[in-house]
Amino acid sequence: MSKLVAGIGRALSYLSVIMGKSGNQYPTIILSQGNERLVLPVTPTKYDVGFEQEHKSVDITQIGEVLLFGNPKLKTLSFDGFFPAKDYPFIVGDKRKPSEIVALIEKWAVSKKPVRVIISDGPINLMMAIMSFPWKKQENTGDLYFTLSFKEYKDLNTSTVSDETKVVDSTTGLKDRPTMKTKPTTATLFNRGSDVLDAAKKAYGNYKHYERIIQSNDLKHLAINNLSQLRKLKVK
Numbered sequence: 001m002s003k004l005v006a007g008i009g010r011a012l013s014y015l016s017v018i019m020g021k022s023g024n025q026y027p028t029i030i031l032s033q034g035n036e037r038l039v040l041p042v043t044p045t046k047y048d049v050g051f052e053q054e055h056k057s058v059d060i061t062q063i064g065e066v067l068l069f070g071n072p073k074l075k076t077l078s079f080d081g082f083f084p085a086k087d088y089p090f091i092v093g094d095k096r097k098p099s100e101i102v103a104l105i106e107k108w109a110v111s112k113k114p115v116r117v118i119i120s121d122g123p124i125n126l127m128m129a130i131m132s133f134p135w136k137k138q139e140n141t142g143d144l145y146f147t148l149s150f151k152e153y154k155d156l157n158t159s160t161v162s163d164e165t166k167v168v169d170s171t172t173g174l175k176d177r178p179t180m181k182t183k184p185t186t187a188t189l190f191n192r193g194s195d196v197l198d199a200a201k202k203a204y205g206n207y208k209h210y211e212r213i214i215q216s217n218d219l220k221h222l223a224i225n226n227l228s229q230l231r232k233l234k235v236k
Contacts (some may be wrong), residue, residue: 013206026092027121029079033108039093041084047119050076074152077117077128083135085142105133105148114153127153165207 029040029047054070083098084091094101108115109130113233118125128150135146 028092029121030118030120031105031108031112031115032118033111033115036104038090038104040081041091041093041095041101042088043092044079044081045236047077047079047122050078050126074127075128076131076149076151077124077126078149079146080147082143085144089154098142102135102144102146105130109133115150117150127155128137129153194206 027043029043031038031040034087047093052073054073056070057065058066058068059065085098087095114127114129116126117128129150129152132149133146135144139146203213205234
């Protein structure tokens, strides 16, 4: 009986939120990967966004503790909700069966590819990885309750040369390939907070070559804060 009351209360809560609003006025959460797209049937009443900076405190002789500003960490996003089994009046997205939606999200999660997450009424339009997706059935309505957690995804394989900047050859009509610069054999890191990603960007012009630096220097971690301040890394 208590579960039934809770279910009715939940329905009334969602219904009260959308009273006086048309469907296109109510916010939606859109997930997509490739050509597949999902609009959550019921928009959660709240979501949590995590944003942090990698600031560090260091102790300097005759000065004391000082703060060094760092780079932002990856954003996180999480929210709770449910996939309705019935055609409730507060549904604003897909009307697929709960089991179909669960199967789709799980397929995306194990694909090892990011999904784009868009929240129509907030500053969220990001490529993100699905970090966790627990779900459960707790009532006899057929509805499935879930929690979705995401972490921002940044593509390290983005080309450093834009196709629009290439020069078109007047004879062939084709765009010339950019001239490859001679790669240095070492990369000097000047910032204490640097890592092999910074070294790869500096040496090769692209973050994606960080594994070559790790292999050439037999490093165990991306961070190099424990190395000497001006260490020269091999970048074969």
